[in-house]
Amino acid sequence: xxxxxxxxxxxxxxxxxxxxxxxxxxxxxxxxxxxxxxxxxxxxxxxxxxxxxxxxxxxxxxxxxxxxxxxxxxxxxxxxxxxxxxxxxxxxxxxxxxxxxxxxxxxxxxxxxxxxxxxxxxxxxxxxxxxxxxxxxxxxxxxxxxxxxxxxxxxxxxxxxxxxxxxxxxxxxxxxxxxxxxxxxxxxxxxxxxxxxxxxxxxxxxxxxxxxxxxxxxxxxxxxxxxxx
Amino acid sequence: xxxxxxxxxxxxxxxxxxxxxxxxxxxxxxxxxxxxxxxxxxxxxxxxxxxxxxxxxxxxxxxxxxxxxxxxxxxxxxxxxxxxxxxxxxxxxxxxxxxxxxxxxxxxxxxxxxxxxxxxxxxxxxxxxxxxxxxxxxxxxxxxxxxxxxxxxxxxxxxxxxxxxxxxxxxxxxxxxxxxxxxxxxxxxxxxxxxxxxxxxxxxxxxxxxxxxxxxxxxxxxxxxxxxxxxxxxxxxxxxxxxxxxxxxxxxxxxxxxxxxxxxxxxxxxxxxxxxxxxxxxxxxxxxxxxxxxxxxxxxxxxxxxxxxxxxxxxxxxxxxxxxxxxxxxxxxxxxxxxxxxxxxxxxxxxxxxxxxxxxxx
Numbered sequence: 405x406x407x408x409x410x411x412x413x414x415x416x417x418x419x420x421x422x423x424x425x426x427x428x429x430x431x432x433x434x435x436x437x438x439x440x441x442x443x444x445x446x447x448x449x450x451x452x453x454x455x456x457x458x459x460x461x462x463x464x465x466x467x468x469x470x471x472x473x474x475x476x477x478x479x480x481x482x483x484x485x486x487x488x489x490x491x492x493x494x495x496x497x498x499x500x501x502x503x504x505x506x507x508x509x510x511x512x513x514x515x516x517x518x519x520x521x522x523x524x525x526x527x528x529x530x531x532x533x534x535x536x537x538x539x540x541x542x543x544x545x546x547x548x549x550x551x552x553x554x555x556x557x558x559x560x561x562x563x564x565x566x567x568x569x570x571x572x573x574x575x576x577x578x579x580x581x582x583x584x585x586x587x588x589x590x591x592x593x594x595x596x597x598x599x600x601x602x603x604x605x606x607x608x609x610x611x612x613x614x615x616x617x618x619x620x621x622x623x624x625x626x627x628x629x630x631x632x633x
Numbered sequence: 634x635x636x637x638x639x640x641x642x643x644x645x646x647x648x649x650x651x652x653x654x655x656x657x658x659x660x661x662x663x664x665x666x667x668x669x670x671x672x673x674x675x676x677x678x679x680x681x682x683x684x685x686x687x688x689x690x691x692x693x694x695x696x697x698x699x700x701x702x703x704x705x706x707x708x709x710x711x712x713x714x715x716x717x718x719x720x721x722x723x724x725x726x727x728x729x730x731x732x733x734x735x736x737x738x739x740x741x742x743x744x745x746x747x748x749x750x751x752x753x754x755x756x757x758x759x760x761x762x763x764x765x766x767x768x769x770x771x772x773x774x775x776x777x778x779x780x781x782x783x784x785x786x787x788x789x790x791x792x793x794x795x796x797x798x799x800x801x802x803x804x805x806x807x808x809x810x811x812x813x814x815x816x817x818x819x820x821x822x823x824x825x826x827x828x829x830x831x832x833x834x835x836x837x838x839x840x841x842x843x844x845x846x847x848x849x850x851x852x853x854x855x856x857x858x859x860x861x862x863x864x865x866x867x868x869x870x871x872x873x874x875x876x877x878x879x880x881x882x883x884x885x886x887x888x889x890x891x892x893x894x895x896x897x898x899x900x901x902x903x904x905x906x907x908x909x910x911x912x913x914x915x916x917x918x919x920x921x922x923x924x925x926x927x928x929x930x931x932x933x934x935x936x937x938x939x940x941x942x943x944x945x946x947x948x949x950x951x952x953x954x955x956x957x958x959x960x961x962x963x964x965x966x967x968x969x970x971x972x973x974x975x976x977x978x979x980x981x982x983x984x985x986x987x988x989x990x991x992x993x994x995x
Contacts, residue, residue: 485728511838514852516823519809524852526799528844535675536844544728547680554806556799559676571842593839598823 406452407617407624410464410473413441413455417607420499421474428632448631450624459483461610466490468615471625478504478582478605482542491610495632500607502582504542506549507594509571509578518553518599521578525557528577539563539576542602546580549602568592635988640738643984644720647740647764651718654760656742659717661702663724667692669701673937673968683726683735695724699741700937700962700979701969707745707977708970714746720984733954734985743979745966751906753978754941754961755913761945761957761980762919768990770945770956774883775930777801778940778961779890779903783876786899787869789814790862792855804932811873816864827853828860872896879928883911886926910941937965941978947990956990957982 411432412418422432431446432453443453454470461475462483474497480487508515515524525536536558540546543560550558561576568588570576580602583589589596609632617625652658664685670678682697696702699719707715720740727733742760744753762772784797793814800807812818827833833853840846876893879886887907894901914921931942940961947953959980967974 486731509838509842509844511840511842511846512844512849513827513833513838514849514856516827517821519821520824522806523796524844524848526796527848527852527855531848532843544680547676551677551680552805554800554803554809556675556803559671560679574843577842577844593841 406450407472407621407628408452408454408470408615409445410454410456410461410470410475411443412458412461412474417458417474417500418455421497421607424497424499425632430628430631448624448628450620451628462487462491465610465612466614468612471612471615471617471621472628473610473612474607475610476500476502476582476605477608478502478542478545478603480608480610481603482545485544490613492613494609494611494629497607497609500605502584502605503601504545504580504582504603504605505596505601506538506546506578506580506599507568507583507589507596510593510595512595516598518550518555518597521597522553522555522557525555529557535559536578537561537576538578538580539567539570540580541567542580542582545602553599568594635985635992639988640985643988644738644740647982647984648718648720650764651716651740651742651760654716656716656718659703659706659719660721661696661699661706661719663696663722664693665696665702666690667694669705669969670694670697673701673965680728681726683724697725698723699739699981700743700965703741703743703979704962704966704969704977707975708966708973711745713975714744714748716745717741717743732952737983737985739981740984741979741981743977745975745977747976749913750940750961750976750978751909751913753976754910755917755919757959757978757980758914758941758943759917759919761943761959761982764982765945765957765987768947768956768987769949771925771948772943772945773925773927773930774941774943775927776903776907776941777931777938778906779900779928780876780932781939782900782903783873783897786897787865789865790859792859793862793865802932804929811865811870814865815867815870817870820860824856828857868896876900877929879926881926883914883921883924883926886928887911890928906940931960937962939964943980947986950990953986953989954983956986 411421425432429447433444435442435444441455443455445451445453456464458475459479461473462480464470465473466484480491484490515521528536538558539561541564546560563570567579567581569592570579648658667684683695684692686692703717718741722736723739724736727735742757744757746753780801784794787794796810797807800810834849872893879889881889890904894904911921931938938960940963942960944955945957946955957980961978963976966977
């Protein structure tokens with residue numbers, strides 16, 4: 405058996421993860437061509453690199469098919485109910501910072517907090533005959549957040565991309581999405597509610613609590629944790 | 634976990650018992666149109682019910698309870714008065730707790746009868762208590778109608794009352810609204826700044842989305858009116874707080890609430906109903922002197938109840954959900970009845986949990 409480490413398969417998240425491990429003496433790289441999703445590891449024996457979509461890493465950790473994985477806090481919290489029981493946070497990696505926020509049109513000068521959003525939603529529903537729509541792909545996190553804050557008369561509509569555009573297109577009245585700088589929000593004439601984010605997220609190294617880790621794997625895991633600790 | 638055959642046999646027994654007392658057995662479809670449930674419960678129901686869809690009928694939900702379809706059936710072609718019983722599976726999506734069942738059998742008893750609401754309340758409670766006798770459960774009761782009456786009669790602006798009524802079932806927001814309307818919580822700085830501006834609209838920002846500038850202006854006007862309204866008095870606030878904290882056995886609870894009614898006379902009719910219910914329960918042989926009453930009971934997760942509410946709990950098994958719950962839901966019949974309404978009260982039992990408790994010696 406080998407200890408499996410899941411890392412996002414492309415983009416800045418992959419490069420920064422490689423750099424983070426390299427600074428700790430573990431060299432991760434793609435095997436073969438740019439298009440091949442196989443990885444190789446130097447600097448530690450018995451560790452295998454698995455390149456995966458960042459969105460699939462929480463599920464693979466929870467299923468125990470990988471022992472370690474790098475992905476955002478947002479994805480772990482959204483996709484894994486009772487995530488604390490399925491994965492353990494080993495280290496925040498200090499990049500990929502993004503907040504899950506709720507944003508409304510900047511022209512809504514009367515709305516600054518969830519309290520305002522709730523009141524606006526009640527009036528909106530009475531006027532338009534349907535509930536105020538919030539576009540998001542983070543259904544569970546946003547619904548739990550709205551429930552905890554007692555917001556009513558809203559509905560979530562699914563948006564897997566270009567979420568900031570849904571308001572101008574009138575397929576939603578507000579959005580809940582991940583943002584790092586807020587540039588895209590401003591460009592789309594949206595503003596963030598002042599209550600604070602639903603969640604602060606960053607790229608994080610997780611350990612699966614369910615992946616079997618026996619014999620030589622335990623030694624590899626201990627060696628790796630020593631190296632990065 | 635008791636065997637499925639045993640659970641179904643117990644469910645049939647319980648339903649048979651209610652039939653023997655004159656209830657008409659009913660069946661409802663497992664798939665319910667999602668629209669009705671979403672209108673009633675809002676987005677929260679998506680976290681609690683399984684949603685599916687097809688191209689012809691659109692979104693459907695696996696029935697999360699029987700109450701809504703039974704009410705619809707009764708309003709469509711039921712004769713009055715009516716007593717119904719049913720037994721069958723309900724489905725609850727579990728997103729937080731893997732130990733909670735996502736599919737279980739409920740047995741219910743529902744009464745649609747406008748002649749004597751207190752007697753109907755007592756009838757449902759007593760029948761469910763009888764079915765559970767021997768399990769050593771603790772019963773909790775409450776009455777959402779008392780809080781509704783207290784809010785409706787507050788000396789404050791109508792929009793404030795409407796906002797409080799809308800959030801009766803969300804205690805946290807209800808409390809936040811009260812704190813603001815009474816002046817205990819300061820006006821949020823952004824709102825104070827907005828109202829201080831001469832032109833609170835945002836003219837330099839492009840207008841986007843379906844919520845128009847007139848709607849923004851209307852809300853700002855409403856915020857202005859609210860800022861000018863006098864706060865809810867400290868006397869009313871203190872009385873409301875006393876009301877919400879009442880937690881006694883039934884007769885003592887009534888006595889304390891009668892004291893509250895000196896300051897909040899609007900609750901007197903609701904207290905008269907509570908008194909009539911206590912009497913009716915006594916006539917049914919329920920030990921009202923030992924029965925708990927909590928004025929805040931039933932404000933969460935029982936959104937359609939608007940009067941008497943109750944639940945039965947296994948105190949030795951705090952990990953279990955209530956073994957039975959029920960209450961009065963007159964407002965639900967108004968919402969589903971399109972103009973028609975009928976006083977209604979009912980309760981449901983969990984035969985699976987009853988068997989589990991019996992297997993462990995109660």
